[in-house]
Amino acid sequence: MKFLRSFLASVAIIVLIYVTAVVIVNPRGEFPSRRFPWIIPNSRRVKVELFRAAMQSGPVRGIVLGSSRSMTLAPAALSAASSERFFNFAVFSSTIEDHLAILRFVIRSGAPLDNVIVGLDQDALAPGTPLRELTTNIDLATALRGESPTTVRRVMNWAQMVKAAFTPYYAANLGRSVDLAFAPEVPINVFGPDGSLRYVRWDAQIASGTYDGAGAFAECRRKQLELADTNAGHTLDSARTARFEELLRVADSVGAHVTVWLPPYHPALLQVLAARPPDQAALVALRTTVIELTRRYNANFIDLTNPAAFGAVDSWYDCVHYGDANAARIIATLIPVKR
Amino acid sequence: MVFNSDIFLFAFLPIVFVLFWTMRSKQSRYVIMTVAGYVFYGYWNWHFCFLLLFSSLVSFTAGNLMTRVRSGRAKRTIVALTVGTDLTLLGFFKYYDFLVRSVSSLLPGVHLPLLDIVLPIGISFYTFHTISYVIDVSAGRVRATRNLFEYLTYVSLFSQLVAGPIVRFRQIEEDLEHLDGPPREDWVARGIAFFVIGLIKKVMIADHIASDINPMLQHVGSMTVIEAWVAALGYTCQLYFDFSGYSDMAVGLGLLFGLRIPQNFNSPYWALGITDFWRRWHISLSSWLRDYLYFPLGGNRCGTAMMFRNLMIVMLLGGLWHGANWTFVVWGGYHGLLLVLDRIGTPFYTKLPRHVYQLQTFLLVVVGWVLFRSSTFGMALQWLRHMFVGPVGSLATVTHAAAWTAVALVIAATMPEAWEMRFGTSRRWAVLWGVLFVTTYFFMNGKESVFLYYQF
Incomplete structure (x- = not known):
């Protein structure tokens, strides 16, 4: 069995080397190491850590939930308007499960919440399943299930994260992260300590006039239409609608006021979507349901799908992600209610 | 269970491998392999383990019966009954609904009930294993084994149970007989x-x-x-x-x-x-x-x-x-x-x-x-x-x-x-x-x- 021992030893050594590299390089920000730059950060993991750090310097009284389309809402501006400390807990490709899990996690962390701002993407209540980033996040996954993370669960979760690193995609990210450490370049985005996101590379490119806005818009349009096609013909998912109602109930139970808003589309994309009856029907169905539920729980509802609703200016990265000028205008319409 | 799954690669295979080589006697290795085969098969749907066992027992018994009878006619009867049983099982589980649908489309007046039968995976393969064994025993190409677990090991061998290759008993008989040997590098x-x-x-x-x-x-x-x-x-x-x-x-x-x-x-x-x-x-x-x-x-x-x-x-x-x-x-x-x-x-x-x-x-x-x-x-x-x-x-x-x-x-x-x-x-x-x-x-x-x- 000498051959078998050599085979198993070589497998073990390769695995050990790779796992060590993953933990040290940490290309997605999932492990404690911060020696190398992140490539497409695991926003759920990163935000949980940032939130914990934020809570150590004082209670957070307001949170922003949502997807990347809510990430640029600056907590500082919200705090200035409400005199309350905000944290932006929006995560990439969020689903309604993320919103509920994060809300429960924040409450479990002892934050005395007064305000919850929920940016609900137009497909938020369409059928689908939560992302692996959520289901493998011990803090959020247990919060979603209403459980507490035990040591065994944390170990299992760590093992799951390590196992998930064994993909070509992750290995490429790892390589890219090492590459960037030796040949630094401006990262695409950076999270601030208050959870807000800044697209630093794009901002620099816009400032220097090298940003490919048309290309970014075309790619974004393609993805949005693909997403719309996927959701076309589907009614709202009853389980996800129930999750949304649960979110309103949980917030209500701790006395937090909820503002639900629908993020804007670029005017050109809005025009395209307006000519597609299934998309309009889906939007109407979402709006109707959200209005009914927010009314039931005394929450605010603001529809900013049409950028004219907040007086948008020409400040867009692509067809759904907006720049600071529009973020400021959106915040002005979302000024939280102080209780 | 499939070979390219975590449960197989990191749990099933290592456990069976260690148990197999830890055991020294041929009989205990037969038992380990049989149990492993049934666990492997039952992981998908344990109910069908009984079908696999039934099919194996029928052909094992038939093989042993044939060593006791001398007349060619009796042997042919045993073969016919065993192969008939195997093919009936295969026909029922694999082809019944197909037959009903075909008859209904050809003769719209005939209404046979559809049973929506779940196809037991591997049934086509292990049926061919058992049929080849019975025919080979009857033709004298292979001697019927008296060791039930040796036979069960052959039929339920997890490496070829659900998708072949269709191995004949005589092709691995020698290796089965020497299963108690040390591992060969x-x-x-x-x-x-x-x-x-x-x-x-x-x-x-x-x-x-x-x-x-x-x-x-x-x-x-x-x-x-x-x-x-x-x-x-x-x-x-x-x-x-x-x-x-x-x-x-x-x-x-x-x-x-x-x-x-x-x-x-x-x-x-x-x-x-x-x-x-x-x-x-x-x-x-x-x-x-x-x-x-x-x-x-x-x-x-x-x-x-x-x-x-x-x-x-x-x-x-x-x-x-x-x-x-x-x-x-x-x-x-x-x-x-x-x-x-x-x-x-x-x-x-x-x-x-x-x-x-x-x-x-x-x-x-x-x-x-x-x-x-x-x-x-x-x-x-x-x-x-x-x-x-x-x-x-x-x-x-x-x-x-x-x-x-x-x-x-x-x-x-x-x-x-x-x-x-x-x-x-x-x-x-x-x-x-x-x-x-x-x-x-x-x-x-x-x-x-x-x-x-x-x-x-």
Whole structure:
């Protein structure tokens, strides 16, 4: 069995080397190491850590939930308007499960919440399943299930994260992260300590006039239409609608006021979507349901799908992600209610 | 449970391997292998373990009964009863609903109840195992074993239980008899090599192509000529790498436990003629059909017309064996016809340049796979039509699928089978297989996919 021992030893050594590299390089920000730059950060993991750090310097009284389309809402501006400390807990490709899990996690962390701002993407209540980033996040996954993370669960979760690193995609990210450490370049985005996101590379490119806005818009349009096609013909998912109602109930139970808003589309994309009856029907169905539920729980509802609703200016990265000028205008319409 | 799953690779296989080699006696190893086989099978649906056990007990008992009777008539009766029982089970579980649907469409007035029966995976394979055993015992080609666990080990051997190769008892009898021997370094090395090569074929080639062509096949009606050909050639490669990969893994697993499972593929797309193709593709099935169906029908000893009839019967039944669908029957008939034409045209074909004959054979096989892959005749006809008629289209719309298919075709056309490769037992070889195993795992992690032949 000498051959078998050599085979198993070589497998073990390769695995050990790779796992060590993953933990040290940490290309997605999932492990404690911060020696190398992140490539497409695991926003759920990163935000949980940032939130914990934020809570150590004082209670957070307001949170922003949502997807990347809510990430640029600056907590500082919200705090200035409400005199309350905000944290932006929006995560990439969020689903309604993320919103509920994060809300429960924040409450479990002892934050005395007064305000919850929920940016609900137009497909938020369409059928689908939560992302692996959520289901493998011990803090959020247990919060979603209403459980507490035990040591065994944390170990299992760590093992799951390590196992998930064994993909070509992750290995490429790892390589890219090492590459960037030796040949630094401006990262695409950076999270601030208050959870807000800044697209630093794009901002620099816009400032220097090298940003490919048309290309970014075309790619974004393609993805949005693909997403719309996927959701076309589907009614709202009853389980996800129930999750949304649960979110309103949980917030209500701790006395937090909820503002639900629908993020804007670029005017050109809005025009395209307006000519597609299934998309309009889906939007109407979402709006109707959200209005009914927010009314039931005394929450605010603001529809900013049409950028004219907040007086948008020409400040867009692509067809759904907006720049600071529009973020400021959106915040002005979302000024939280102080209780 | 599938070979390319975490539960198999990191729990089932290591546990069974350690237990097997820890045990010293032959009997305890039979028991370990039997239990392992039933756990492996029951992991999918434990209820069907009883069916497997029943089928095994019937043929085991029949084998032993035949050693006690002397008259040929009594033996024939036992064989008929046993084979009849096996085929009844297979017929009921695999073909009952198919039969009902076919009768209903032919005779609209007849209303037989549909039972929506769940097909027990592997039933086609282990039924052939048990039938071959009983027939071989009756013909005196093999001595019936009196050891129940030796027989149960043979039928429930997890490496070949659900998708073959169809191993005959006599092919592994010697190894089963010496199962208490110490591990052989060269067999273990070869076993690991075969397993890793099979895993690479399945995960890195077959699954990769499948992810490209499966979406294309959902829109067969709107395919262009180029898309239809890419899909057909892609499926041709997917099927070969999937099934031959599975077979390599089965051989490798067998070697890890001291059992030599026979070769199932021998570069089938290099075949010179359809007859040669069937000597190279799914060898264990084609040789089974030859020995237990074609020869008993008279083979080629009763004149040309009877030979052609026999070929057609064998291939039609072989097609039906693959699945309860008329498309499989027609696919079998298509190959039967090609075999007949191959026999008739041999004097002409042998004058063709070698590569031309190979290419012609390959293209005929590709056309057959279109039938094989199609769930309905409508789909098959549309697909075939788009391969020859309609807008040509552009490679740009299927670049990825075409590139992977081209790579797979080059590999299939140039690389020898694992059987023809020489593997060393040095540490360097162990490291090589270790690196390849981990690399392959990167591509299968989180993407468990079943083998195509599990459905048969």
